[in-house]
Amino acid sequence: MKRASLTAALCMLLSAGLATAAPFEVLRSRESPEHAQLILAPREGARTATLVVAFQSGRFDEAGSHGLTRLTQHAMLEANRRGRYDDLVRDLFGAGASLELVTGLRQSAFILEVHHRDFDRLAQRLLGMLLDARLDASKLEQAIERTAQDPGLTDMHDFLEARLASALSSDTRYAAPPPPFPSSVQSLTERHVAIHMSSAFTPRNATVIAAGAFDAPALRRAVASYRGGIAAPVARLTPKLPSKARLPAMSDVNVLAYPVHITQPEEAAVLRVVGPLLQRRMERRFRTMGVGYAQEAAPMLTPWMDALVLTLPANDPSALDLGPFLLQEVAAVREGRVTPEEYATSHGAALARLRLEDPNPRAVALQLASSIQTPAWYSPEVETSLAALSAEEFSRRVQPWLSESRLVHLLFTPYQTPRPASKSRIRGGGRR
Known part of the structure; x- marks a missing residue:
């Protein structure tokens, strides 16, 4: 059996074994x-x-x-x-x-x-x-x-x-x-x-x-028994999309963010799967190139906006631009070029993680704290929706999320303008 098939099988077995272990009550x-x-x-x-x-x-x-x-x-x-x-x-x-x-x-x-x-x-x-x-x-x-x-x-x-x-x-x-x-x-x-x-x-x-x-x-x-105060609601940002910016930082990092608005448990289920899926695709891509990078693809839930965020170094030591590789993997998922084994592995991992975290009071409390403005993120219905999420439904829902028209691309770099070949590196850490 191929390694991907074995991993998918183990994830599905684990998630099946935990199916009745967590009530997800909120x-x-x-x-x-x-x-x-x-x-x-x-x-x-x-x-x-x-x-x-x-x-x-x-x-x-x-x-x-x-x-x-x-x-x-x-x-x-x-x-x-x-x-x-x-x-x-x-x-x-x-x-x-x-x-x-x-x-x-x-x-x-x-x-x-x-x-x-x-x-x-x-x-x-x-x-x-x-x-x-x-x-x-x-x-x-x-x-x-x-x-x-x-x-x-x-x-x-x-x-x-x-x-x-x-x-x-x-x-x-x-x-x-x-x-x-x-x-x-x-x-x-x-x-x-x-x-x-x-x-x-x-x-x-x-x-x-x-x-x-x-x-x-x-x-x-x-x-x-406690009440009072003047309301200070946090307004949700509605950014102009797409957006691209270069920001000062101490190192080169690509950040791709796709703002989402989670109002249904089905959407929360999709967001829980797409992060692990893109993470695995990036890891496999760079492993075949014989290199390794610190990378992440995960939801970011905040009081002002929710988004799927991907991070990756902007360049490798040989100055190879890594941004296009990241965009290619996003395009593949957006266009449905995901194998059944890939989907099964990521889906099983997301479901197993949710079921393993639910009996952990600290993990649950922190999830709820991060999603105060997004109550659809954590509930019994999310577990049910995630368990039932098919590859076809996943692809249908994720396609508009990963549209190029919704991309926020930030390049963190010490170089805010193109660097002439003869100039030495200048580091800076000021605010935008």
Whole structure:
């Protein structure tokens, strides 16, 4: 049996064996427009539970006060009259729990992961601090000092999302970077933090997500007890397509992005398959050339736009332009030039991955957090649609998505203009 056939068979066997292992249950509710949105993914028998409290605020909203969002997040934990930070840390440590801060372009979050026996108690404590935050000015200096020591302050984990957004929108807020230096936050004042906390970090702009084993009625009651704030909705971008741009970077990278709008579980199923399919085609293409590259083809779900994104180095060491190879593989999938074995392998892998992730509370919570604006991305209907997705239906749906008229092609390069042969390489890392 050929290797591709064997891989496809193994994927199908694995996915078939897991068919009844995951319920994919997702419950969405909201008491009123003034309350936080609540998304529950109960998984009976799970050893742990994960809580994500996400706010529709990020670097986009800082108005030039770089680092304000991260500082405000620290202040909600460390300079908050609704709870003592020392007590929270002691409780987290005693339960063997982890609490992470995530600061993004248009969304920021707090992520709690803990054994299910301690989840309800810690979730109640954390929700009180986050959904009813009250700044304690006497402790703000400590929060500023801790923020300045936080490695996440200057880390741009969403680099690709941010650069794609700044290339597609004329709104300069999409180009807002993290602080260039940790000390930047020391210039921020109590007034900065108080305004940001009371406007952006309110129940009305929050989404509370819980996955795993927990007391769902108790969590509903807790979330329902907090309300208020002024709505700050995130508008979806409608970029002009097609689009092509050269952007400064430290290395040469091709990025192809195809914006999509996922409103149905059938569309979510197709998007879950097309990424692995293109990834495998690129790997096989370069393997036959005797070279290997770091590459990726995957969905990118953001508050402002969803897209299929492919990344690949722009050139190999011999200066061979790799962009055309990437476009050729996309064209092959768009035109339906995919063998039954190729489709079976990618389809089986996507289905197996979905079924393997569903019993994992953290994986489910993060999927739900990334798709708050795209509820069709994760549901029981997605698993059903993915299991039933045929090669013919896949080809029919993916063809318009991968149209050349919908392509966003970004070339990240140290050379923003063609380089004369006699000139030496100039490196730069400025914003667009």
